[in-house]
Amino acid sequence: MPLDVVDLRAFYASPLGHVARRFIGRAMLRFWPDCARQRLLGLGYSTPYLSVLGMQAERTIAFMPAAQGVVNWPSPGLSASALVEPTLLPLPTASIDRVVLVHALEETESPDDLLEEVSRVLNPGGRMILVVPNRRGLWARMDGTPFGQGRPFSRRQLSALMRGAEFSPEHWTEALYVPPLQKRLLMRSARAWEQIGAGLSLPFAGVHIIDATKQFYRRAPLRATRRSFALRPVLLPQASPTPRAANPPARPGTG
Structure with a gap:
């Protein structure tokens, strides 16, 4: 069942949602400390993070999938959010500098x-931040959060996907080592969970966070050339036939 925008907004308004936003947002800011003069696009439900990254951006847009629903963002002023089909974005080619998914x-x-x-x-050389649930993490195994x-x-699946779309990962980190439970003790100790998990490179982080760059050119596929060593008949040139005379000379003693 697709995520609903109402449930997403309620999650980020909860204490656990604040924890997720804080630690994921910190990783994003380490990757992109400055988005000044950049055209920034958020795809999915990215508004909690666009509010942090897009402060100095030239333009910030929030696209939300049709199956999820859309909310007005930002709440004050003109809306910069829209409902879209994610695989058919209403934007020209090479019109965005940075994308957050x-x-x-x-x-x-x-x-x-x-x-x-x-x-x-x-744009060629444009950058993308991708936030995806970790297959080995606790957050992916418990359906109480988005x-x-x-x-x-x-990691292997994400690397293959990005390679196929001509993205080159520049930075890769994990976040959300704290268990996804609405417990005050866990919320208070969330920072310690993050420090221990990151310091020991534990495998059960909740999400992957990748900073990737779009390659400037597409690789030309190399196709193997098959050589056939089967014996083939060799056609040799034949002698040209001598044309026959129209009226051959009579033989001696005849006629």
């Missing part, structure tokens, strides 16, 4: 098509 890849039926469409709207919905991914 949150609650998007795990919800789509075709991850390959989604990343191809993101690559299309990005990160427990949809399809989680492993």
Whole structure:
């Protein structure tokens, strides 16, 4: 069942949602400390993070999938959010500098098509932050949060998807080591969970966070040339036939 925008908004208003926003947002800011003069697009439910990254951006847009629903964002002023089909974005090719995907890849039926469409709207050398549930993490195994919905991914799966869409990962980190439970003790100790988990490189983080760059050119596929060593008949040139005379000379003694 697709995520609903009402449930997403309620999650980020909860104490556990504040924890997720804080630690994921910190990782994003380490990757992109400055988005000044950049055209920034958020796809999925990215508004909790666009509010942090897009403060100095030239333009910030929030696209939300049709199956999820849309909310007005930002609440004051003109709305910069819209309902879209994620694999058919209403944007010209190479019109965006940076893209943030949150609650998007795990919800789509075709991850390959989604990343191809993101690559299309990005400028050559444009950058993408991808936040995806970790297949080995606790958050993907418990459906009480949005990160427990949809399809989680492993590092190998994400690497293959990005390679197919011509993205090159520049930075890779994990976040949300704290168990996804609405317990005050866990909320208070969330920072310690993050420090211990990151310091020991534990495998059960809740999400992967990847900063990737769109490649400047597409690789030309190398096709193997098959050589056949079967013996083939050799056609040799034949002698040209001598044309016959129309009236051959009479033989001696005849006539």
